[in-house]
Amino acid sequence: MYIIKMNIKNDLPLRDIKAETKRRRLHKMGGCNGNGIRKCTKILILSILAIGDLTTQTVTAMRNDLNGKDTSLSVSTYDLTVLVQGNTSFEVLVRRPLERDVNVSLVRQHEALVELRPNDFTITAGNPQNQTITIFGIQPGHLEITAKSVSNETWIVDDLFVRVTVAKSEALIVISVVVGWMYFSAWSSSFYPQIHRNIKKRSVVGLNFDFLALNLLGFLMYGIFNCGLYWIPGIQSEYFSRHPRGLIPVLLNDVVFSLHASCATIFIIGQCFVYDRGDQRLSNIASTILIVVGIILLTIGIMAVMNVIQWLDFLYYCSYLKLVVTVIKYVPQAVMNYRLKSTKGWSVYNVLMDLTGSILSMLQMILNAYNYDDWVSIFGDPTKFGLGLISVPFDVLFILQHFVFYRKKIFNSTLTDITEVAINENGKQRY
Structure with a gap:
């Protein structure tokens, strides 16, 4: 008869010993406890937020380059939200010198949703100035504001567009x-x-x-x-x-x-x-x-x-x-x-x-x-x-x-x- 003496803490049965071994294995692996998960998640989210902010700026710059590289006129923002019975504004920007005066007419995708002031304007070649456009909300919905020039030269106003959302309630x-x-x-x-x-x-x-x-x-x-x-x-x-x-x-x-x-x-x-x-x-x-x-x-x-x-x-x-x-x-x-x-x-x-x-x-x-x-x-x-x-x-x-x-x-x-x-x-x- 052989007597084997084992020094097992708290006299754990065999199945508990196996479970304890797995727990220690997990602990050595790291990151398998609640604190580790929370720390890893926090670091991941903060990193993505920092990179995301830089990426947003890069996308905006690239978008301006893609859509406005050959245009003379652009806008201060491509997206706006306005309330019904409220108003907001954007600017038409002169990106490069004009050879002659340009008559611009704004086109509303759904005319019943908003009112524009002014709807038509002229940018002179001798003294080009940015034009402020005020949008008044009338009915809720989505629309796109584009533009056309009287001389029908689309390359001048290709980048002049704004997506507008009219909301009922802030x-x-x-x-x-x-x-x-x-x-x-x-x-x-x-x-x-x-x-x-x-x-x-x-x-x-x-x-x-x-x-x-x-x-x-x-x-x-x-x-x-x-x-x-x-x-x-x-x-x-x-x-x-x-x-x-x-x-x-x-x-x-x-x-x-x-x-x-x-x-x-x-x-x-x-x-x-x-x-x-x-x-x-x-x-x-x-x-x-x-x-x-x-x-x-x-x-x-x-x-x-x-x-x-x-x-x-x-x-x-x-x-x-x-x-x-x-x-x-x-x-x-x-x-x-x-x-x-x-x-x-x-x-x-x-x-x-x-x-x-x-x-x-x-x-x-x-x-x-x-x-x-x-x-x-x-x-x-x-x-x-x-x-x-x-x-x-x-x-x-x-x-x-x-x-x-x-x-x-x-x-x-x-x-x-x-x-x-x-x-x-x-x-x-x-x-």
């Missing part, structure tokens, strides 16, 4: 901005309940790996689209070439969210390699989807390199893939919950915050549609509104699964976790 504008940051915060924070749950339980059993893989794929596609349009001058040039009077459809918060979501999802996937995952693995269906998407991306990437398509088209294809992935990514988790008749391992707080973000996102669109009398932005172009709608039915389903369909099983499982009895080597019970 309060609704402020509320819309606040709601926008609220849904941004809700969506950004929705990753952390699952991360905290995994760390607390040291297990990812019940979290579907197919969902994680598809989620990461979607966020990566979204991040490629946002970063490409926001940061790469060559792609921005392609966009302005197609839409000379357009506006880059990506904001700084879009970039921050996509990068943060990708990093958070990668972190959760990393937890799957460290914590207990049972017999879970990536399904053949999800693996096939990833391979197919990879082949598609490789193909269109080669086409972009060979100049068969532009890089802007590559980004558009990434956005289409993001939309498709968003439609199907929740299905694996919902099916898994149904088969297990349980949502254990799937954080319901994640679902609640995601639902909150989706509802606030759609609320902002509705507020803007009312304030600017622009309902076509919702029903005429349903893609953006549809992205918010897609997750709502699945979030409702997950909530029903957790609080209604499988509530009894979850309650019993919780009681089992609380009263679980560990039997040590001597046959004694530890509670």
